[in-house]
Amino acid sequence: MPGANSVTSNQETIHKDLEKVVRKYARTTFLRPIADHTREAFAEAETFVEKFYGKNGDPGTASGVTNAIRDGAPGANAETEPRAVILDSGCGTGESTIHIARRYPNIPVIGIDKSGMRLTKAGNPAQTAGENVPPNAFWIRAELLDFWRLALERVQAGEWTIPYHAVYYPNPWPKQSEATRRFHMHPIFPTLLSLGETIELRTNWEIYAREFAEAARIATKELYRFPALRFEDDKVEINKGDSRSRAGMTITCESFDPENPETAFERKYKDAGQKLWRVVVALPQ
């Protein structure tokens, strides 16, 4: 892990091309072929979800299944209802996955990272304070840009719903010349935005937070204006035939001071006295 230095950048405010880039990608589809290894990882994640909800598997063999059904987890009993799934994208050593899994014990939480090295630390006793790993926590090694597109297919097919999506401390790519590697200036952004009902981004770089919030505002407007949706007075109206509405969506961007850091990077930044930021993009519940 790099040291806890503040982000240094040759950029002092929101990137000058933000609007242009976000609007362009909102009108295009990211077509890069999906890597086989992420398809395989995604299939593993699907199996975990199915087992958690007790379908296509012996309900008794997936830990946590009995509780999930008894407590009425969303989608636990209904064949036709989408299954609730939470994503912890770029989970690193997976600490946040455990916190989120404890917060939502009836929903499977999938921690995803491309670094096998970081994932080997996931669920170790230091992270769980000696307790068992929550049965709804699961980690896989995968490429997010591919995993998100596969997950969106499930959402659009009405099989999954993602009530919460954590994107905690993504690589900031602070050089202006690398700005299009930031998730919100990348062609993947419309997919990220369409995936979850609530997305929470955390970062130690204020500009990243402000850009992400602004990009969400621009992309939502762009995405839902045409062809089927109208955007009026900051409300998106849904037309017949569309499965998702962004009506009443809120975007908040604020600094925060976590009492108990939930990730390795969050702890490091807090210990170094850095200001932390979060953006929450949320549909009304």
Ligand SMILES: C[S@@+](CC[C@H](N)C(=O)[O-])C[C@H]1O[C@@H](n2cnc3c(N)ncnc32)[C@H](O)[C@@H]1O
């Ligand atoms: C700065 S670290 C933050 C890790 C963790 N969220 C934390 O706060 O401790 C960013 C993480 O995102 C992962 N990552 C970055 N880009 C990724 C991608 N395209 N697909 C999968 N993982 C990615 C990296 O491997 C790294 O573990």
